[in-house]
Amino acid sequence: MSDQAQASVVQTRRDGEVLVVSINNPPVNALGHAVRAGLLAAVEQAEADAAVRAVLIVGEGKAFIAGADIREFGKPAMPPSLPEVLNRLEGSSKIVVAAIHGPALGGGLEVALSAHYRIALPAAKLGLPEVNLGLLPGAGGTQRAPRLMGAEAAADLMLTGKHLSAKAALAAGLVDKLVEAADATAAGLAYANELLAAGAAPRRTRDLEVADKAAALAALDTLAAETAKKSRGLFSPLKIVECVRAAVELPFDEGIAKERALFVECLNSPQRAGLIHAFFAERETAKIPEAKAAAPRHFAKIAVIGGGTMGAGITVSALDAGLTVTMVERDAESIARGQANVEKVYNGLIAKGRMTEEAKAAIMARYTPSISYDAIGDVDLVIEAVFEDLEVKKAVFKELDRVCKPGAVLATNTSYLDIDAIAAATARPQDVIGLHFFSPANIMKLLEIVVPAKVSPDVVTTAFELAKRMKKVPVRAGVCDGFIGNRILAVYKQAADYIMEDGASPYEIDAAVRGFGYPMGPFQVTDLAGGDIGWATRKRRAATRDPKARYVEVADRICERGWFGQKTGRGFYLYPQGARVGQPDPEVLAIVDAERAKKGVTPRQFTPDEIMRRYMAAMVNEGAKVLEEGIALRPLDIDVTFLSGYGFPRFRGGPMKWADMQGLDKVLADIREFAKEDALFWKPAPLLEKLVAEGRDFDSLNKAA
Ligand code: 3H9
Secondary structure (H helix, E strand, O other), X not given: OOHHHHHHHEEEEEEOXXXXXXXXXXXXXXXXXXXXXXXXXXXXXXXXXOOOOEEEEEEOOOOOEOOEOHHHOOOOOOOOOHHHHHHHHHOOOOEEEEEEOOEEEOHHHHHHHHOOEEEEOOOOEEEOHHHHHOOOOOXXXXXXXXXXXXXXXXXXXXXXXXXXXXXXXXXXXXXXXXXOOOOHHHHHHHHHHHHHHOOOOOOOHHHXXXXXXXXXXXXHHHHHHHHXXXXXXXXXXXXXXXXXXXXHHOOHHHHHHHXXXXXXXXXXXXXXXXXXXXXXXXXXXXXXXXXXXXXXXXOOEEEEEOOOHHHXXXXXXXXXXXXXXXXXXXXXXXXHHHHHHHHHXXXXXXXXOOOOHHXXXXXXXXXXXXXXXXXXXXXXXXXXXXXXXXXXXXXXXXXXXXXXXXXXXXXXXXXXXXXXXXXXXXXXXXXXXXXXXOOXXXXXXXXXXXXXXXXXXXXXXXXXXXXXXXXXXXXXXXXXXXXXXXXHHHHHHHHHHHHHHHOOOHHHHXXXXXXXXXXXXXXXXXXXXXXXXXXXXXXXXXXXXXXXXXXXXXXXXXXXXXXXXXXXXXXXXXXXXXXXXXXXXXXXXXXHHHHHHHHOOOOOOOOHHHHHHHHHHHHHHHHHHHHHOOOEOOHHHHHHHHHHHOXXXXXXXXXXXXXXXXXXHHHHHHHHHHXXXXXXXXXXXXXXXXXXXXXXXXXXXXXXX
């Protein structure tokens, strides 16, 4: 890095006896190599200048410092390291003040903790969120935070990754003062000069002892036990607790050495690679070709057609985003139920003490119920969420075409249906788009934005803007049966059915999938969603199903008995007395045995690893087909779909990232081996074969896009 680059990201200037050091590394002042070098140079400069008595550190732009530069992880380390810079900073003989006006996260907070005095402005956000990236604070955070705020509170900050407001940080002891000001430099200078006038000396966090050591150690024991239970295969949380214990028990330098060793272990773990991939992928999905061509249309008033579970969830999302919503239902009884579904969500928050009656009333003032389409002539955007039936939806869109003003965006919430056909029911297909929300729509983060053939680019960007306002994670998808998520789901679910018929019980399969890191296995999910939903889809597809394709009938046998899962008390599992966790059902195993016998299958054993190889190979192969057909723009869009909507373990980065980490040649070799049993189902995706032949991975397609 040239001196010039260093100089431009860290600027210094003298203001009286204070050396003002400002970090200017947009967009978030991440601590890349040039910033670290610049900070070190600034400390040396202050040290060498007798006229300087204090150093003030501030961040330019919106952030103080958002942490280490995540893009540098996994690449060769470039000195100086952050711990080295911060030891030097803390050791400075001049007093060091940090003035925090925005995010001070991870390494950014560690910079502040190494300063001798800290002030926060109202928009400051302080946190140590490294755990979300598979890491632990690696520049002294695990040693300094417990000395300032206590071991238990520090461990909680690191294990949850939560951000503290300026007020909360003051109460916790992380900052010395909260200043109601807008300009961090001015406020910081005033504070530094005040300290100088009072004869303040350097005050080093490393010299403090953690308060009440015996109680701290007892609390850490409890926390370690809880963390082991909760962290479901995650590597860094327990290491965090270990580091905090070191802060209590060991001298500072030994604690720092321990932190370093465990940080490096985390850095080298595949979980770090998976989690950082997820972090960037979630920010990439909003980068779509249409964004270059078209600004979003204006929208403030929207309509939601349908007040069922989906319609109500979407309405809550829209109200929470500050929009005005008219909900349309077909009659008085249905609209009353729709409104009750919306209010139920807010009443739940009130009951938990997370919302006041006044706040609810203010939100509901933006909600209008109606039983007439004529009430929505002036809305800017409509989201249809009626029954999942093409003819019903087409009829709704004919009505929308009749009543909506020109330029209104007309969106359909569907999980499978042909949006081109829905658009063709109107005289304005350029305004029609698909928005696939996931249930419960006010909670689930994923929003598949499905782009039909004739839609205009500004409608696509409007849908992305809507997702942003609703704080959803948007993924652009093309039209096909099931789009990205449900199309791929159908295939790996089929693989699970084959494994079941070939010898593994549904309970063994669910356990293997949970062991991989999912919260639930596929048969548990079926029971939760309701077996009747999949049954309806299978019946719909029966006519077009390839007669040569293998078809497992176990789920149909179960549905024929009226066993639709949790809501009926039994499905693949038994749920006695409304239990939420199911128990294995011998009668289901008997059904599976009977089906095997009917098909002449001799059951064989599967290890959890064998189950997962098949499950994942099916997922990745279909993912490659989805990419090839342009249904997903990039592999990372598939990853984000599964991370945000289907419970895929985040530390594995998503199915396509998982495949890259295994090696695509290995995944393809598995598919070819399985194809010996069933060549039709296990037909390798040509894209996967091509990538393997060229020695490339899926990530090369992320970069090329
Ligand atoms: C760490 O500090 C380890 C240390 O303990 C030890 C070291 C030895 N690096 O989110 P946004 C990019 S680990 C590089 O859309 P917002 C981001 O990709 C780190 N890039 O904005 C995006 O780029 P693009 C611990 C980063 O306003 C742009 O900045 N820190 C980093 O919604 C804007 O981001 C964290 O985990 C980074 N650290 O939210 C904090 N951070 O425009 C991670 C962001 O090309 N960051 N970018 O798409 C955040 O939580 C949010 O970005 C933040 C801003 C709240 C700061």
